[in-house]
Amino acid sequence: MSFVLVQVIVGGLLLGAVYALFSSGLTLVWGMMNIVNFAHGDFVMLGMYVAYVVYTLMGGGPLLGAPLATLVLATLGVVVYFALIRDIMKGPMLAQILGTFGLALLLRYSVFWWFGANFLSMPQNIVGGTFAVAGLRIEASRLLAGVVALLVTLGLHLLLTRTSLGSRMLAVAEDATAAQLMGIRPDTMQAIAWAIAAGATGLAGALIANFFYIVPTVGETLGIVAFVTVSLGGFGSVPGALVAGLLIGVIESLSGYLIGAIYKDIIVYVLFLFFLWFRPQGLMGKM
Amino acid sequence: MTLKHISGLLCAAAMSFGLASGAQAQDKVVKIGAILPMSGGTASIGAHAKAALEVAMDIINNAHPELGNLPLAKNAGLAGLGGARIEVVFADNQGNPATGQNQALRLITEDKVAAVFGSYQSGVTLTSSAIAEKYGIPFLNSESVAANLTERGFKWFFRTTPIATDFAKIYTDFLADMKATGAKTDAIALVHDNTEYGTSVANTISTAFKDKGQPIALDVAYPVNATDVQGQVLQLKDKKPDVIIMISYTSDAILFAKTMQSLDYKPAILLADDAGYSDPSFIKAVGKISQGVFNRSSWAVGPSGSPSAIIADMYKKKSGEEMDDTVGRQMQGFFVLADAIDRAGSTDPAKIQAALKATDLKPEQLMMGYRGVKFDDKGQNVLASGLIIQLQDGENYVSVWPKANAEKAPMLPYRGW
Numbered sequence: 001m002s003f004v005l006v007q008v009i010v011g012g013l014l015l016g017a018v019y020a021l022f023s024s025g026l027t028l029v030w031g032m033m034n035i036v037n038f039a040h041g042d043f044v045m046l047g048m049y050v051a052y053v054v055y056t057l058m059g060g061g062p063l064l065g066a067p068l069a070t071l072v073l074a075t076l077g078v079v080v081y082f083a084l085i086r087d088i089m090k091g092p093m094l095a096q097i098l099g100t101f102g103l104a105l106l107l108r109y110s111v112f113w114w115f116g117a118n119f120l121s122m123p124q125n126i127v128g129g130t131f132a133v134a135g136l137r138i139e140a141s142r143l144l145a146g147v148v149a150l151l152v153t154l155g156l157h158l159l160l161t162r163t164s165l166g167s168r169m170l171a172v173a174e175d176a177t178a179a180q181l182m183g184i185r186p187d188t189m190q191a192i193a194w195a196i197a198a199g200a201t202g203l204a205g206a207l208i209a210n211f212f213y214i215v216p217t218v219g220e221t222l223g224i225v226a227f228v229t230v231s232l233g234g235f236g237s238v239p240g241a242l243v244a245g246l247l248i249g250v251i252e253s254l255s256g257y258l259i260g261a262i263y264k265d266i267i268v269y270v271l272f273l274f275f276l277w278f279r280p281q282g283l284m285g286k287m
Numbered sequence: 288m289t290l291k292h293i294s295g296l297l298c299a300a301a302m303s304f305g306l307a308s309g310a311q312a313q314d315k316v317v318k319i320g321a322i323l324p325m326s327g328g329t330a331s332i333g334a335h336a337k338a339a340l341e342v343a344m345d346i347i348n349n350a351h352p353e354l355g356n357l358p359l360a361k362n363a364g365l366a367g368l369g370g371a372r373i374e375v376v377f378a379d380n381q382g383n384p385a386t387g388q389n390q391a392l393r394l395i396t397e398d399k400v401a402a403v404f405g406s407y408q409s410g411v412t413l414t415s416s417a418i419a420e421k422y423g424i425p426f427l428n429s430e431s432v433a434a435n436l437t438e439r440g441f442k443w444f445f446r447t448t449p450i451a452t453d454f455a456k457i458y459t460d461f462l463a464d465m466k467a468t469g470a471k472t473d474a475i476a477l478v479h480d481n482t483e484y485g486t487s488v489a490n491t492i493s494t495a496f497k498d499k500g501q502p503i504a505l506d507v508a509y510p511v512n513a514t515d516v517q518g519q520v521l522q523l524k525d526k527k528p529d530v531i532i533m534i535s536y537t538s539d540a541i542l543f544a545k546t547m548q549s550l551d552y553k554p555a556i557l558l559a560d561d562a563g564y565s566d567p568s569f570i571k572a573v574g575k576i577s578q579g580v581f582n583r584s585s586w587a588v589g590p591s592g593s594p595s596a597i598i599a600d601m602y603k604k605k606s607g608e609e610m611d612d613t614v615g616r617q618m619q620g621f622f623v624l625a626d627a628i629d630r631a632g633s634t635d636p637a638k639i640q641a642a643l644k645a646t647d648l649k650p651e652q653l654m655m656g657y658r659g660v661k662f663d664d665k666g667q668n669v670l671a672s673g674l675i676i677q678l679q680d681g682e683n684y685v686s687v688w689p690k691a692n693a694e695k696a697p698m699l700p701y702r703g704w
Binding site for chain 1: 326328329331333334397481507508509510513514515516517518519521524525537539540541542546548549550551566567568569571572573606
């Protein structure tokens, strides 16, 4: 295997980990309450702007941006849940789609109005630049995002499977009425799920901001990838999103390098559709 | 009863008064529709263009004797239409050809604009101008460079900007000059997105080099608004071309700059085809890691106190940004359109079309560095021209070629970061 090919695969894995990172929140919300959050990409965007503001305007270090973005987005998640989601959940599917889509536009153009349409970028190399391992070039900011992706996935998985909070959340997801009879408040559990999902998404945004451009419409570009990752991994499955993210990252990189970038989406989506044909629930989703 | 009558009469009087004054105001206003990307991935361009057109409106609608020979600056409004004011109706094309087409239809049929101006992306200009052609409304394009736009046999389409074929010639001449000074320019790679702009400009450049006996060595196409370009940069790193010509909008241009740095790849010569590389937010975001990138331009700010410097100041006050080539070409195009309407002395489409055809502006009447404005039968400005600029310090472009217009000598090789 040629040396460049190894670099391509390593790049693909890091890219995939990032895809997984910003998809985990989307899959969690789906798993908990069967809602497809079309504002997801714009949550990532908000995370990026929080990190940018913390770093450039408030003079906070790069390490402050990520936790702050998590906190801000988690709060926003709770607000969004009580102000919007709780009500549209009772409505038809179309209301959910349009409701979260409206939220996406509201967020996007609020940022647009406040920051303008200009592309922004974090100051260079605030997270260690690039280092070479055995000739392979690895960007510290991408590696950090990749490691955090693994930790977040593991954390969410443990939370859902090993803690009493997780059990209560899953109970609500399974049957809200029955859970309520057992003394669990569905409202609280779902609000917590939104806080966790939005917080993880904000964290993802803050980490991606270190190596991607920042612009109000960036959610459009990233949102689609998140949807594909989540449906390949299985709607609702957090580990599934990780595996799917890595898979898509590597396939994209390899096909982009070997065959040509304009064909890489064709290859990813053909494989994707082919796979769903055999396994419509996704890699790790439940039927 | 009487009260009812009186109030009825008053109402009628008020209405007719309102109508009359409305009609009068309408006589004094010439509406021009502007289709621009106000949202979507290139929204920064639309925001800059809007500020530029507002400055242009200010110059046309108010007296600005300090701007010398610039047509319409001296007195307030359009003299040919009894001092009528120009009003721009802005429409958002979202960077989407279908939306651009709908907006053209709306501007023409509902807003009843006298002419349409736009639409930045070549792909959007392609569709929106087809609507204007169908309705027989003049369409002025100032910034789309895909060569085929003026090859459609349209009668109502006029374009002021230099186009892909002009720039392809500039690039071949420039690189020949660089070769003469000892730079290696044998293997050329084209990197472009898959939009109308990216593919058609790449084709034109590729043909131009082939005609010179130097076929393009590597063609790297990628989907617009990419999430990742590592594969493409590694492809380039692998094949090691001497020269890379980048044909990219802002988002991808920024991503390429960042990825080239992280993968530690620099070609000897990096030459950009305007678009994203002229966006001030590109320079702010990644200018410092793109030092030495060449770019094309028709804009030079000129000595202080000159009309172009005064306009640049006005624009900076309005937008907070430095004037760049794209907004410069847009303002210039808008002035050409307004000048034609002024000479037409009417908002009748056929008269404006005739006036556009008769346009003959001299270099001293322009804010851009064109050799003039004069349209051929296809509607293309045959006197459009440009030069090569370079981002030597990572903050400001300076003109470097041709020698006659150069502020500084070209800096080689590409420095990057």
